[in-house]
Amino acid sequence: MSFSRYKIIFFGTPEFASVILEKLADSEFRPFLVVTASDKPAGRKGILAVPSVKKTAEKKQIPFWQLDSLKNTGIAKKMFSLSPDLFIVAAYGLILPREILAIPKFGALNVHPSLLPKYRGAAPIQASILAGDKITGVSLMLMDEKIDHGPIIAQKKIKIKNKETMLDLSEKLSLLGANLLIDILPKWLKNRIKAKKQNHKKASFTQQIKKEHGQINWSKSAQEIEQMFRAYQPWPGIYTFFQGKKIKIITLEISKIKTFYQPGNIFLTTEKELAVMTKKNAIILKEVQQEGKNAVSGKSFLNGHPQLINTILD
């Protein structure tokens, strides 16, 4: 029995969605149309950045639309005329209006990288790392007009490992989500699954991440700063200011070394490594990058800035 007669439209934009699209494209749930965001200028020279999903659609030879708005009524009509059976949405970036959601017979399914109702919104993966959670997962959800609010079809948990960054976890969750989809879709399309309403009282929300979130507050604990570091890879990264210049931290390590320094104090460990004290434990700066400069090891940075030792960072 094949499901390839069902007409599926896939909505998504970044890498996370791209992984899912790739899996679907090779399955019997291959979408016949992909909707993604348009190319946007990026980088120093304003070179156009192509959404990851667009590349995958091209690679898998699936037609795609690049839309920056779904509010145009013509879009809904055009989609309706294609008579799709199902939408699959993963990190598309735009809210789907009600008239669009109403189009497919089997609804619009969203792949959300958290255990809903926890971490609704824009940055669930970062939120789970930032909070130091040990377990997270993906949720398949039937979309309604409110963000990440619809009833849940399926969930799958995974552990968050110690050194896992947002990037690592994102990749795992996208694969998990893709496999879960392929697993669940046959039952869903035969109406054998009932979506369960979320417990809205337990809902929590995450905000879009801004660059300012990456500034280090040294009065937090080393543990918290390290979680921040992993959550904000690759963007915005974490940084501090030294003599008015922004210093990005490229790699770091927690040190349990005992000192009497106050939080933010820069010092040398017995191994001559560059370290900063926090509220609890110290952070060793293995690799740093000053604005306008290449990334260098903590030792090298120290060679050029010997006055660094014993200054206090905010």
Added chain:
RNA sequence: CGCGGGGUAGUAGCAAUGGCAGCUCGCCAGGCCCAUAACCUGGAGGUUGCAGGUUCGAAUCCUGCCCCCGCAA
């Protein structure tokens, strides 16, 4: 033509802003030491990204080019 920083010894990091090109690290030799990545003494190592210009004199000022990076998006 979005804004800005940078390229100086060795695959390292930084000074010197018109007047002898220096510092830290590393490297080499020797010393000290039970010993050392610590300490002491000495040493090697440079066409200052490339090309041109201004000047008695350019790492420094001007022009063009190459390369690296931060911001913005």
